[in-house]
Amino acid sequence: MKTLYVSDLDGTLLSRDAHVSDFSKVAINQLVKRGMSFSYATARSLTSASIVSNGIATTTPVIIYNGVFIIDPGTCKILNSTMFSGQEAAKAASIFTENQIYPLVYAFVDGKECVTWLKGSENAGMLHYMNSRSGDKRFRSVNHVMDLFEGEIFYLTAIGERSQLESINEQFSIDQNYRCILQRELNREEYWFEVMPQQASKAEAIVRLKQLLGFDKVIAFGDGLNDLPMFEISDEAYAVDNAVLELKKQATGVIASNDQDGVARWLLANFKP
Incomplete structure (x- = not known):
């Protein structure tokens, strides 16, 4: 066997x-x-x-x-x-921005794998994550929300307080196109909310x-x-x-x-x- x-x-x-x-x-x-x-x-x-x-x-x-x-x-x-369709990515972007939550966006931008964040939106959890991966060439910052969600998106991660992320988790969870995970970061205080394609x-x-x-x-x-x-x-x-x-x-x-x-x-x- x-x-x-x-x-x-x-x-x-x-x-x-x-x-x-x-x-x-x-x-x-x-x-x-x-x-x-x-x-x-x-x-x-x-x-x-x-x-x-x-x-x-x-x-x-x-x-x-x-x-x-x-x-x-x-x-x-x-x-x-398994990637998000264009429609799924657009809806996810809308949900995040309407709640004024700006996640780390994992996508292929011009054929290159990138992890994009909105400059000025960093919190302690995001900074800890990025600092723990110092030198990672995937990271890039943008100055405008409209640029945050560009490219072929396959993964989204918001890091923050549980109460803030529970609300957005409920909005995503009612849509069968998304698979969501909300859990506390290992050995840290903050929570991670991860959104992936359903499959x-x-x-x-x-x-x-x-x-x-x-x-x-x-x-x-x-x-x-x-x-x-x-x-x-x-x-x-x-x-x-x-x-x-x-x-x-x-x-x-x-x-x-x-x-x-x-x-x-x-x-x-x-x-x-």
Whole structure:
């Protein structure tokens, strides 16, 4: 039976300092050499995910932006993508601007991947996020709202207080064209409100990857609410000990925490070529 092992990154495979430990790297690489098909599914971009997962040698396609893209990690070729239509992007822009909330807009602008923000709209959460990715060439600022939503948009993220974001979440959630996630940032006070095309999710991407490469079985690992759909479509799903309670309730089992190399230790104990 051909099995795909897929892990979330932040809070799951990554330790609290947002890196993969040397122990996990060595363990996973040894198992990949023995034939394990290992991938990750993350809300991060390929650039960001590649930095934090540096040292893990997998040739299996990876899932980024919560399922918007399936990427070949070796060639960086997009194998599958889910984008907003022009109408969907325009409506999303209207909802945000009417509420005077100006998100980070992820889009291809003139063929280049960009993360655009409105100059002057930065809050503490946005600044923390951008500073944590210092040197990321995707970031660009614009001076006018009309320029914020240009390009082929595939992902939108607003960072701020929960009360402010709950209202806009309700407006998006009644439209079946959008998939929304509202959750607190890991180890931070602010909340993130993420908007994606309806067909974009870790679960949908895993199903497509499973079909693309002919996997028979999926075993998943996660820690957050956005991992729930992934757990639902997996044959087995394991929550790290630091995971939210809702995910633990849906899990096949609970393993050691991210700071205790829970994913790698489970794989070492259970993978059979």
